[in-house]
Amino acid sequence: MKPIFILNGPNLNLIGEREPEIYGAGTLAGIEEGLRKQASAVGLEIVFRQTNHEGVLVDWIQEARHVASALILNAGAYTHTSVAVLDALRAVSLPIAEVHLSNIFKREPFRHRSYVSPAATGVICGFGAQSYRLALAAIIEILGSSDASTRSLHA
Numbered sequence: 325m326k327p328i329f330i331l332n333g334p335n336l337n338l339i340g341e342r343e344p345e346i347y348g349a350g351t352l353a354g355i356e357e358g359l360r361k362q363a364s365a366v367g368l369e370i371v372f373r374q375t376n377h378e379g380v381l382v383d384w385i386q387e388a389r390h391v392a393s394a395l396i397l398n399a400g401a402y403t404h405t406s407v408a409v410l411d412a413l414r415a416v417s418l419p420i421a422e423v424h425l426s427n428i429f430k431r432e433p434f435r436h437r438s439y440v441s442p443a444a445t446g447v448i449c450g451f452g453a454q455s456y457r458l459a460l461a462a463i464i465e466i467l468g469s470s471d472a473s474t475r476s477l478h479a
């Protein structure tokens with residue numbers, strides 16, 4: 325099985341350091357460690373990355389098309405601004421989980437719009453680090469489905 329790509333956008337490298345009341349006290353490295361264990365418990369691998377650059381995120385989404393089995397994406401603030409990210413996601417025929425640490429619908433109105441959601445299989449937000457664990461659990465379930473026609477529904 326190809327690895328599950330877990331991609332993170334701008335400023336997510338700062339969580340645990342600043343604004344713990346919004347994003348929690350855990351670090352991105354801690355989240356990565358937990359997800360790696362969760363995946364390896366069922367014999368799967370993850371590729372976990374973070375970038376502050378929109379073009380790099382687009383490059384990694386394009387890379388996922390060829391080398392990943394699924395994509396989990398927290399695009400950070402690009403969620404709310406990036407048509408380039410949406411266009412890249414539209415070319416991905418894999419299960420895509422959009423995740424956010426915070427409940428973006430409880431926050432400022434500009435965070436209520438997501439350019440990722442139209443291309444995502446599903447969206448999980450507001451559960452802190454657990455958002456990632458829930459997303460990975462959903463993706464593992466989709467990948468484990470023996471029904472190929474169900475799987476294509478999620479693409």
Ligand code: CA2
Pocket residue numbers: 334335336338339340341342343347398399400401402403423424425426427428435
């Ligand atoms: O809740 C999420 O996961 C977000 O994707 C996080 C983004 C935010 O722009 C989205 O609206 C929701 C922000 C990433 C973290 O930014 C920080 C900024 C300052 C200090 C600590 C983290």
